[in-house]
Amino acid sequence: MTIERIELNNYRNYTRAQVEPCPGITVFIGPNAQGKTNLLEAVYLCCTGRSHRTRVDRQLIRWESDRARVHIVCRRKDGPHEVEILLDPQEKKQVRVGGKSIARSGELMGHVNGVLFAPEDLRMVKDGPAERRRFLDMELSQISPAYYYNLQRYNRALKQRGALLRTGSASAAQLDVWDGQLCAWGAKIMLARRDFIIRLGERAGKIHDGISGGKEALRCEYKTQVAPDKPEDALRESLAEELLRAREEDLRRQISTVGPHHDDMVLKLNGTDVRAFGSQGQQRTCALSMKLSELQVMRDATGEYPVLMLDDVMSELDPERRRQLLGQLDGVQTMITCTDLEDLAGAPVGRRYRVENGSVREA
Ligand SMILES: Nc1ncnc2c1ncn2[C@@H]1O[C@H](COP(=O)(O)OP(=O)(O)OP(=O)(O)O)[C@@H](O)[C@H]1O
Ligand SMILES: [Mg+2]
Incomplete structure (x- = not known):
């Protein structure tokens, strides 16, 4: 997949901007606080419908x-694709694909695919399970609209079940209804997450092996309350059993203690949990391996590479890791931001833009 044109109007600190990235490496260079990240954020918005930095769309408007x-x-292989997002504080976000407004938010997925690696991604390794679930959900949604819809349905049922529990007078029959839904959608979500983590882990392990010069073995494990290595029917059954087992506790605490909303993905280096024991550098490299692995997994799933966006990461890597990273970019459209061209030592840059105070021009 190749992005041919990006247009911004009144987005963050841009009044208007137009960028035409080349098929290889395009670099955005400029001092701090000029709008480099804003530009990548806008692309990510068109991939997922959300900013990677905020949930408040209003902040995106100039x-x-x-x-x-x-x-x-x-x-893309099947021809041109076009995504347009209009943000208005008074109205719901408007999304147009191929010029037509979409009826369901999931219809955005699969047109512009992107993987963004930004300093915030360290949180995926360092922070709690919610960050990793967010990562899984965002990536899986881009690959599979069905996943996105199942997740929406699951979250809706979870919310309803929560509201029912908080009334303090939930009947067994009422709970049965929501539990049935949690099991149905939950099993599908778990199945997708399990397969994704297996594929992601295989790729990430190989990439990390290269980056660390064979010194560190990276493993990803799916951590969930129900043993996930079974077919969908059995998974649904196990989830139902666990929900029933936990019902008394749920009623007492008025929350849902069982289900994939508690899932986690554990990253291990040479057998120990990176989150608890990894150094800052190891955590950063793990996040990078995961992102590069995602690139491969998305290619396997969609038949073409997504666009790769590297925000401010080159300066944080030592020369060997930088070299390893650049070695992975063959055939991948890449957009890189940096403050100093020296950070890119050795990269075959195809096009260069200078970003200054909300304006961007080819340099
Ligand atoms: N809604 C908005 N309207 C106008 N300006 C905004 C808005 N949101 C953010 N900004 C401005 O955008 C600038 C930040 O842009 P951005 O994060 O893209 O910088 P950057 O070039 O990536 O910098 P760095 O090198 O420090 O990462 C800030 O100066 C901020 O004040
Ligand atoms: Mg930035």
Whole structure:
């Protein structure tokens, strides 16, 4: 997949901007606080419908303005694709694909695919399970709209069940209804997460082996309350059993203690948990291995590479890791931000943009 054009209107600190990335490596260079990350954020928004930095869409609209627009044209194997997002604080976010407003948010997925590696991604390794679930959900949704819908249905049922528990007078029959839904959608979610983590882990292990010069073995494990290595029917059954077992506790605590909303993915280096024991550098390298692995997994799933966005990461890597990273970019459209061209030592840059105070021009 190749992005051919990005247009911004009143997005963050841009009044208007147009960028035409090349099929290889495009670099955005400029001092701090000029709008480099904002640009990648806009692309990520068109991939997932969300910013990677905020859940508040309003923050994406330029301060003096009342409407923002991001428009991306890309080319995939099956032809041109076009995504347009309009943000208006008074209205719901409007998404157009191929010029037509979409009816369900999941219809955005699968047109512009992207993997973004930003300093915040360290949180995926360092923070609690919620960050890793968010990672799994975002990536799986991009690959599979069905996953996205199942997740929506699951979350809706979970919310309803929570509201029912909080009334303090939930009957068994009422709970049965929501439990049935949690099991149905939950089993599908778990199945998808299990398969994704297996594929991701295989790739990440190999990549990490290369990056660490064979010194560190990276493993990813799916951590869930129900043994996940079974077919969907059996998974649903196990989930139902666990929900029933936990029912008394759920009623007492008025929360849902069982289900994939408690899942986690454990990352281990040479057998120990990276989150608890990894050094800052090891955690960063793990996050990078996961992201590069994601690139491969997405290619396997969709038949083409997504666009790779590297925000501010080159300066954080030592020369050997930088070299390893650049070695992975063959055939991948890549957008890199940096403050100093020296950070890119050795990279075959195809196009260069200078970003200055909300304006971007080819340099
Ligand atoms: N809604 C908005 N309207 C106008 N300006 C905004 C808005 N949101 C953020 N900004 C401005 O955008 C700038 C930050 O842009 P961005 O994060 O892209 O910088 P950057 O070039 O990536 O910098 P760094 O090198 O430090 O990462 C800040 O100066 C901020 O004030
Ligand atoms: Mg930045």
